[in-house]
Amino acid sequence: MKLEANLGTVKPNLYSVKIVIYNDPMAGKSGKALKRHAAGGRVRAVRKPGAPRRAASTLEAPYHHGALRDGLLQAAERVLERDGLAGLTLRAVAREAGVSHAAPTHHFGDLTGLVSELAAIGFRQFNAAMAAAGASGGSLIEKAMARAKAYVAYAQTHPGMYGLMFRTERLDMTRPSLCEAAQASFAGLTGAIGASRHEQIPEAALSLEQAAAIARAWSLVHGFTTLLLDGRLTQILRRLPDGTDAETLLDAMLRLAVGRPAA
Secondary structure, three states: OOOOOOOOOOOOOOOOOOOOOOOOOOOOOOOOOEEEOOOOOOEEEOOOOOOOOOOOOOOOOHHHOOOHHHHHHHHHHHHHHHHOHHHOOHHHHHHHHOOOOOHHHHHHOOHHHHHHHHHHHHHHHHHHHHHHHHOOOOOHHHHHHHHHHHHHHHHHHOHHHHHHHOOHHHOOOOOHHHHHHHHHHHHHHHHHHHHHOOOOOOOOOOOHHHHHHHHHHHHHHHHHHHHHHOOOOHHHHOOOOOOOOHHHHHHHHHHHHOOOOOO
16 A cells, blocks of 8 residues: 655646657658758758648757757656666667657766756655645644655655665766755755754754754655565565554654654
């Protein structure tokens, strides 16, 4: 059973776009000389004298399509979730998007650039889910538990993206978009821990107790999520009492962590 989380208006894919694929209506027709339109980059046929006029094509090549970059990222997420990180290549993304093999290189440079921008999107989706859960009503403890459940729910819904976000050896953490999104995620965690401790945690430095509280909370939820996704909790889950599941187990763990007995 997947964990339910109040994700608000967060959608599984925040950058859904439509890709217009270039389709030259004159391709394959003999006797038609083609030339490039100097102003707009469009392809048109040279009309023979006396030949009827054809309606000009309004489709442009993919490199001129304003949404191609976002479309490539959308395609990359589909490939990632379907085929895993091993199947995520520049050629696979180009095929999925229906564009030239050169298009991903043109926009992202290399595979590291592509997956880094994709991970940045994952962190933004993830952060939005955490923020929506933390904005729910209830006490500070209830808000913290809602964030933890949203954390696990996002990973279950987007296992490929979640795995990529924490594969730092495959990412370029110096890219501004990824650096900013990852830092925002950590800021959300520290803010939630600070609220539970009734203190403001500074960005520049942490006390040992603050660092321990942050690491403890993150380790608990991230460790649970990783074990759950990897199927390593099976032996525990199948021994649970009837009517309990992974969500019940997480809830009990969180209550123990904050010093409250499990329900």
